[in-house]
Amino acid sequence: MKHEETIRLSGLAIGYPGKHSVKVVAEGITQSIHSGELTCLLGENGAGKSTLLRTLSGFLPALSGEITILGRPLRDYREKELATVIGVVLTEKTNLQNMTVTELVGMGRSPYTGFWGRLSAEDRRKVDDALALVGIVPLRDRMVQTLSDGERQKVMIAKALAQETPIIFLDEPTAFLDYPSKVEILNLLHRLSCEMGKTVFLSTHDLDLALRVADRVWLMTKGGTVKTGAPDNLLVDRQTGRFHFEQ
Amino acid sequence: MKRSVAAGMIALGVSILLLFFLNLLLGSVSIPAGQVWKVIWGGEASNPIWGNIVLKSRFPQALTALVAGSGLAVAGLQMQTVFRNPLAGPSVLGVSSGASLGVAFVVLLSGRLGGVALSHLGYMGEVAMTVSAIIGALAIMLLIVWVAQKVRGNVTLLIIGVMIGYVATAIIGVLKFFSAEEDVRAYVVWGLGSFARVSGGQVMTFVIIMAILLPLSFLLVKTLNLLLLGDGYARNLGLNVRRARMWVIVCAGVLVAIVTAYCGPISFLGLAVPHLCRGIFRTSDHRVLMPASLLAGAALALLCNLIARMPGFEGALPVNSVTALIGAPVVAVVLFKRRKEDTGE
Numbered sequence: 001m002k003h004e005e006t007i008r009l010s011g012l013a014i015g016y017p018g019k020h021s022v023k024v025v026a027e028g029i030t031q032s033i034h035s036g037e038l039t040c041l042l043g044e045n046g047a048g049k050s051t052l053l054r055t056l057s058g059f060l061p062a063l064s065g066e067i068t069i070l071g072r073p074l075r076d077y078r079e080k081e082l083a084t085v086i087g088v089v090l091t092e093k094t095n096l097q098n099m100t101v102t103e104l105v106g107m108g109r110s111p112y113t114g115f116w117g118r119l120s121a122e123d124r125r126k127v128d129d130a131l132a133l134v135g136i137v138p139l140r141d142r143m144v145q146t147l148s149d150g151e152r153q154k155v156m157i158a159k160a161l162a163q164e165t166p167i168i169f170l171d172e173p174t175a176f177l178d179y180p181s182k183v184e185i186l187n188l189l190h191r192l193s194c195e196m197g198k199t200v201f202l203s204t205h206d207l208d209l210a211l212r213v214a215d216r217v218w219l220m221t222k223g224g225t226v227k228t229g230a231p232d233n234l235l236v237d238r239q240t241g242r243f244h245f246e247q
Numbered sequence: 248m249k250r251s252v253a254a255g256m257i258a259l260g261v262s263i264l265l266l267f268f269l270n271l272l273l274g275s276v277s278i279p280a281g282q283v284w285k286v287i288w289g290g291e292a293s294n295p296i297w298g299n300i301v302l303k304s305r306f307p308q309a310l311t312a313l314v315a316g317s318g319l320a321v322a323g324l325q326m327q328t329v330f331r332n333p334l335a336g337p338s339v340l341g342v343s344s345g346a347s348l349g350v351a352f353v354v355l356l357s358g359r360l361g362g363v364a365l366s367h368l369g370y371m372g373e374v375a376m377t378v379s380a381i382i383g384a385l386a387i388m389l390l391i392v393w394v395a396q397k398v399r400g401n402v403t404l405l406i407i408g409v410m411i412g413y414v415a416t417a418i419i420g421v422l423k424f425f426s427a428e429e430d431v432r433a434y435v436v437w438g439l440g441s442f443a444r445v446s447g448g449q450v451m452t453f454v455i456i457m458a459i460l461l462p463l464s465f466l467l468v469k470t471l472n473l474l475l476l477g478d479g480y481a482r483n484l485g486l487n488v489r490r491a492r493m494w495v496i497v498c499a500g501v502l503v504a505i506v507t508a509y510c511g512p513i514s515f516l517g518l519a520v521p522h523l524c525r526g527i528f529r530t531s532d533h534r535v536l537m538p539a540s541l542l543a544g545a546a547l548a549l550l551c552n553l554i555a556r557m558p559g560f561e562g563a564l565p566v567n568s569v570t571a572l573i574g575a576p577v578v579a580v581v582l583f584k585r586r587k588e589d590t591g592e
Contacts, residue, residue: 103532110485
């Protein structure tokens with residue numbers, strides 16, 4: 001699998017524009033993310049991991065700088081186009097009732113379906129593929145509200161796969177999960193990136209697991225800087241518990 | 248799965264036909280079923296008065312109930328989905344309060360200023376009430392849509408909508424306080440809600456408007472399905488959430504405005520029917536829920552109208568009391584039964 005640059009950030013500043021003052025969360029981010037790689041975004045609470053993910057997903061406008069996705073500026077994408085390029089798995093819990101796993105994964109096909117959202121035979125086959133890839137075929141007829149957190153997380157990943165986007169962003173996909181489920185989810189994501197050549201970018205607090213599966217690590221500090229490096233070069237300061245890259 | 252949906256729809260359709268016929272058949276004047284059947288198919292009843300009762304009184308009333316019920320149920324479903332709140336109903340955004348405010352202005356102020364009690368004006372008075380209700384409801388709806396563009400959160404919007412409703416109710420209270428007693432009475436009677444108020448010529452206008460609006464609301468099924476997932480996921484799947492929210496509110500608001508203008512504020516149906524349908528069909532898919540709510544709303548409204556008009560109750564039972572009295576237990580039973588099935592699995 002060739003590792004190509006799919007996302008490039010140049011001089012990116014992220015944050016929230018207010019009426020009187022602008023709250024800058026991080027600035028001067030110049031990095032790139034590659035296909036076929038699993039990139040983990042680490043950082044303390046409040047460092048701005050979610051803000052960065054939300055900005056990259058197009059939910060929040062960048063304060064300044066440029067985000068280029070597949071060679072094209074993010075802001076030039078229309079909503080419909082972006083839906084076929086970036087798939088997300090969010091932390092927000094959906095309060096869905098009376099929807100089967102298959103139906104929910106089928107929603108991932110929405111960018112491709114017609115006016116009524118009816119799935120074609122082709123769409124249904126892709127939903128089946130996504131269920132199989134994530135390994136949740138036995139859950140297919142279960143109602144979403146009866147699933148455990150781990151199962152639900154897998155369903156949302158299957159949704160992102162059914163969406164057939166080259167890029168998948170996940171905001172803390174391992175939060176609220178027990179240890180075996182965390183391992184399972186991260187291994188699954190790693191497999192998707194190296195076997196299918198997807199660009200997988202996720203934020204997490206599970207340092208040891210992240211270091212085991214990640215191809216690259218991004219470190220966000222509260223000061224608003226982002227450093228990147230190989231997982232092997234990450235060091236932990238035993239006194240403060242903070243991490244930094246080997247000089 | 249698909250077959251059970253089709254069976255459910257057919258059952259609803261059949262019950263509508265049955266209830267519609269019962270609405271024509273039953274009332275304070277007893278007319279033989281054979282005669283009613285004959286009149287429906289354009290024949291002459293052996294007693295011309297019977298023909299008149301069926302065609303001029305019961306038929307328009309049943310038609311009004313049918314259309315109003317569907318409209319409120321569809322609007323309720325849309326509101327519950329867009330706000331992801333099971334307690335949202337068609338009246339939650341103050342749209343029906345807006346209609347009440349419009350009517351209050353015309354009924355209460357005209358007596359005060361013009362010295363003519365509108366309630367005495369007959370047909371023109373009715374038209375004026377309908378028009379003022381529509382204007383009031385749409386004015387509030389535009390205000391809400393404007394607010395919806397400004398605020399991001401659904402809950403904020405919901406609270407603002409409820410507040411606007413309270414303000415409208417308060418203004419009505421002030422107007423009532425300064426009005427003549429008989430005008431207040433006319434307003435209160437309007438507020439009780441009724442499927443019988445719509446008279447001959449107006450029924451056709453009402454039905455035609457709704458026949459245009461209801462199919463239009465079906466255009467939103469994919470949007471509503473996406474909104475179920477929450478703003479983030481909906482947006483990631485290519486939906487412009489803000490615009491979608493606005494369209495759903497406009498659609499539901501216009502439906503409620505029209506129904507309220509013609510029938511007065513009918514409570515409960517819009518809140519209850521979507522729950523009923525989710526319970527029966529066990530799905531969140533709006534491709535099923537939309538037609539199901541439309542049919543179930545029509546059926547329940549016909550049933551309520553029938554009960555409100557039972558011999559002995561004629562003219563005495565306001566539709567609003569019946570909708571809650573009949574509807575609440577029905578919904579409770581459906582939800583309760585489902586809970587038992589869920590835990591039994």
